[in-house]
Amino acid sequence: MSNLSISEENYLKAIFHLYKHGEGIGTNAIARHLDTKPASVTEMLKKLADKKLLTYEKYQGVVPTRKGFTLALGVIRKHRLWEYFLVEKLKLKWDEVHEIAEQLEHIQSDLLVEQLDAYLGFPKLDPHGDPIPDKDGKMCAMNCCCVSEIKPNSNARIFGVKNHTSAFLKHLEKLNLTIGKTFTLVNRNDFDQSVELVLNKQTMHISKEVAENILVEKLK
Amino acid sequence: MSNLSISEENYLKAIFHLYKHGEGIGTNAIARHLDTKPASVTEMLKKLADKKLLTYEKYQGVVPTRKGFTLALGVIRKHRLWEYFLVEKLKLKWDEVHEIAEQLEHIQSDLLVEQLDAYLGFPKLDPHGDPIPDKDGKMCAMNCCCVSEIKPNSNARIFGVKNHTSAFLKHLEKLNLTIGKTFTLVNRNDFDQSVELVLNKQTMHISKEVAENILVEKLK
DNA sequence: ATATTTTTTTAGGTGCGACTAAATTATATT
């Protein structure tokens, strides 16, 4: 029975995300992700290594083990199920749920999670377009990319977001750039990487920062 | 903004319950309630007194302040709403929800609580018959007593329970003594305070311990 | 290849919430 503290779960989650985004899992990166200091990370890595949740050698970085992976996925599963619940059942807005789910993801009860999943109808995607791992950690493959990666003159449908902060999501809401919307990217400006797109026959400008954080699936 | 730790919330809750049941709020009693040691309680009482959640003077015991009272009620509200949710929506059994609600009650988000309450239809009672405080801390008055307090030859309807442990609730389930059931108490045995009652035309015996933990409303 | 910068680790400390053992105060008994 591996019962982890909230901190330990958060470390595993952070390491998982860095690993998946191929960002290189350094002490510094983890610290930035968790809003903590590198020295604290080093200590925790030793503890997690003792528990066989990752392999760690001084100065050599970190590799999660299968067990660590599985536990991280379990936390992510809970986070995304709760987000789905909060939006679909409790009618919270997509920019209101992240902080709450950060708390709910640490509730320990397998029974609870499985019943919640069933109650929600085994959803595949959370309100931000992220795939929800099933009971066995499997999740649907994602075939999407950032707006900053698609070519001018292509059509795309908004699939999800990379940034989950309330500020960003509210901004998207204001621009009417929500999940499911389709648009045509008409131009990318070389000097600042901002893009022009047409949505509902209206032309709009979005900054590089915004473009990098919107995930789309290409159409046709 | 008074943001309490989980420990602090648990102390307030324990003190509230002792206070309400008129059990005398001693360091010892609180420790027993929280499965901790009296010395630890003393320290925490000082901290809670500093935060004006109770008044405390050495060796003189404790009195919760209005603020402490309100915060305790808030935690209890959340506990009971979550229990209701777990049973009514997720279909957990009444003996499976207490532990989980002990965790969920510490989730911090006013918005979440109010939406949950609305989603559940503003329930007045939780699955164990305990009243759920509303937004303002008001809850319906309870007019019930223990089976150990009613007289032979009276009819009663089961209203709730005092003991929330899984063991006790499973026991009741087995005896078919669940909320809403009505019975006639036919006799109380002097030597062990056990009682005989008739439910669905069947006579059954229940121990003093069980009788003390079943709440009933008297009929006719 | 050496020097500089960045990253990572160690050493030593802090606050929280628990603990044990010992001292103190309150309560009950005779």
Place this chain on the structure above:
DNA sequence: AATATAATTTAGTCGCACCTAAAAAAATAT
């Protein structure tokens, strides 16, 4: 009222998860 018992508090520790400052190793630049 004196004494025994029970409740409470103090004093001193501990583990966890964080911190800062300084040392060590790795990466980068010259």
